[in-house]
Amino acid sequence: MRDDSDTIFAQATPPGRAAIAVIRISGSRAFAVPALFGCALPMPGRFQVAQLVDSDGGKLDEALILAMKGPKSSTGEDIVEIHAHGSMAVTAAIMRRLGEADGLRPAGPGEFTHRMFANGKIDLLGAEALADLIDAETDRQRLQAWRQRDGVLHRPVDGWREALVRLAAQLEAVIDFADEELPADIEARIHADTRALADAMGAVLDDDHEGERVRAGVTVSLVGPVNAGKSTLLNRLAGRDVAIVSSQAGTTRDIVSVRIDLDGVPVTLLDTAGLRDTDDVIEAEGVRRARNAAREADAALLVIDASTPGWRDELAQLRDLAGPSQAVLLTKRDRLDADVAAGVTAELTGITGAGCLVSLESDENGGDLEHVLDLLRGMVVPANRPETQSIITRARHRHALARAVEALRAADELDLGSAPELAAEEYRRAADSLGRLTGQVDVEELLDSIFSSFCIGK
Incomplete structure (x- = not known):
C-alpha cells in the first residue's frame, strides 16, 4: 500500500536513449538528494549545473539540478529534478543510487499527480483532464483536454452548488413555518428555482455524448x-x-x-x-x-x-x-x-x-x-454542434450530473409545506452528486483507477 509520507522518485521522460533525461523526486527527503551525488542543493526556483558522482566517487554526469520548495511546487511538497544526459547508463546509475538511499522509493503510476490532488494543487476534473491530455491523439482531443483542465465543467458545477446553497437557505424559511401556513410565494419561488437549476443541468446532458466520443x-x-x-x-x-x-x-x-x-x-x-x-x-x-x-x-x-x-x-x-x-x-x-x-x-x-x-x-x-x-x-461527428459546446467528457461526469438532475426533479415533486425535510434530503443528494464530479465528496474509490492510468513519473 502506498505511503504518502514517503519521498518518491521516477524518470519523467521516456526511457531509452535521448538527449536529456529528467528524474523527479518529491517528498520530505527530496532536498537531501543532491548530497547523494556529491553536490549542493540549489536555491529554490533556480537551476544549478552540478558534477554528479557515483557511490564510489567516480564521475557520473554533468547535469542541471532544480529545486522547488513546497508548498509552492507542483505536488505541494519539496521537489528536486535532475536534468541529466539521456544515456541509458547514466539514468540507470542515477535511479539505482536513489533506490539505495534510505527513505526513497520508486513512484507508482500517477503518484506525482495523486499528490497534487491530495495537496489541493488540482481537483479530480483537472487530474482527469491531465490524463486525457497525455493520451490525446488528435488536435480536437488536445483542445478538449485543455478546456477541461481550464475549468469548462468545474465552473458551472461551482455555480450549481452555489445555487443549491441558496435553495437550502430558502428551504430553511419553509421549515421555520412548519407550524404555520406556508406563504405561497416562497414555495412557488423554490419550485421555480429548482426547475430552472434542473433544466440548466439537463441542457448540458443533452449533448449527444460528443465529449465522450472525442475523448474515447x-x-x-x-x-x-x-x-x-x-x-x-x-x-x-x-x-x-x-x-x-x-x-x-x-x-x-x-x-x-x-x-x-x-x-x-x-x-x-x-x-x-x-x-x-x-x-x-x-x-x-x-x-x-x-x-x-x-x-x-x-x-x-x-x-x-x-x-x-x-x-x-x-x-x-x-x-x-x-x-x-x-x-x-x-x-x-x-x-x-x-x-x-x-x-x-x-x-x-x-x-x-x-x-x-x-x-x-x-x-x-x-x-x-x-x-x-x-x-x-x-x-x-455530431452535426451542427460547436466543438466547444460539450463539457462532459467521461461517463462518470454524465452519471453524477444525471443523478443530480434526478434529485432536483424529485424535490420539485414534493409538497414543501408538508414535507420540507424530504426536499432537503433531495437537495443534499444533488449537492453530493456534484461534489463527486470535482472530488469534494466520496471519491476514494475513484482515485486508484484514475491515477493508475498515468505513466510512471507523472
Whole structure:
C-alpha cells in the first residue's frame, strides 16, 4: 500500500536513449538528494549545473539540478529534478543510487499527480483532464483536454452548488413555518428555482455524448456480404494496404482494424469477414465475429455490391443486423451504366435517407472517397454542434450530473409545506452528486483507477 509520507522518485521522460533525461523526486527527503551525488542543493526556483558522482566517487554526469520548495511546487511538497544526459547508463546509475538511499522509493503510476490532488494543487476534473491530455491523439482531443483542465465543467458545477446553497437557505424559511401556513410565494419561488437549476443541468446532458466520443473515440464496423469491397475501402481510408484484397470470396477471415482521425475524432474502422453461409470452420468463425462487430460497434457502415441483383435484400438483412447508428455504401458504380447508377442512387436515398453509390476501384480525383468520409462524419461527428459546446467528457461526469438532475426533479415533486425535510434530503443528494464530479465528496474509490492510468513519473 502506498505511503504518502514517503519521498518518491521516477524518470519523467521516456526511457531509452535521448538527449536529456529528467528524474523527479518529491517528498520530505527530496532536498537531501543532491548530497547523494556529491553536490549542493540549489536555491529554490533556480537551476544549478552540478558534477554528479557515483557511490564510489567516480564521475557520473554533468547535469542541471532544480529545486522547488513546497508548498509552492507542483505536488505541494519539496521537489528536486535532475536534468541529466539521456544515456541509458547514466539514468540507470542515477535511479539505482536513489533506490539505495534510505527513505526513497520508486513512484507508482500517477503518484506525482495523486499528490497534487491530495495537496489541493488540482481537483479530480483537472487530474482527469491531465490524463486525457497525455493520451490525446488528435488536435480536437488536445483542445478538449485543455478546456477541461481550464475549468469548462468545474465552473458551472461551482455555480450549481452555489445555487443549491441558496435553495437550502430558502428551504430553511419553509421549515421555520412548519407550524404555520406556508406563504405561497416562497414555495412557488423554490419550485421555480429548482426547475430552472434542473433544466440548466439537463441542457448540458443533452449533448449527444460528443465529449465522450472525442475523448474515447468511436468504433465503426464495415459490414457486408463477400466481395462487396470492404477490404478495398479499408485500404483506401487507411492510405495503405492493411487488408488483403482478392477476387476470391472469403479472403477476409478475421477482423482487421485501422485507426483514423476524422475531424478530430479518433475512429477505429473494423474490416470484417463477408457475411454468408459457409461450411469452412475458420470462415464461419470470422462471420460470427463480423455479426458481433455489427451489433456491438458504435456505428456500422453497410457495404454492398450494387452490381448484384440482390443488393436490396442484402441491405434489408444488414439493416436488421446492425445497431441504430448505421449508413449504407453501395459499391462498384463503375459496373453500372449512367442511367442505372442514377436510378440506384435515387432508390437508395428513398430507402435510407442517407447513403451513397461509389466506385472504389477508379477514383482518380478522390471524390468518391470524400463521399465515404461524409457518411462516416454523419455517424461519428455530431452535426451542427460547436466543438466547444460539450463539457462532459467521461461517463462518470454524465452519471453524477444525471443523478443530480434526478434529485432536483424529485424535490420539485414534493409538497414543501408538508414535507420540507424530504426536499432537503433531495437537495443534499444533488449537492453530493456534484461534489463527486470535482472530488469534494466520496471519491476514494475513484482515485486508484484514475491515477493508475498515468505513466510512471507523472
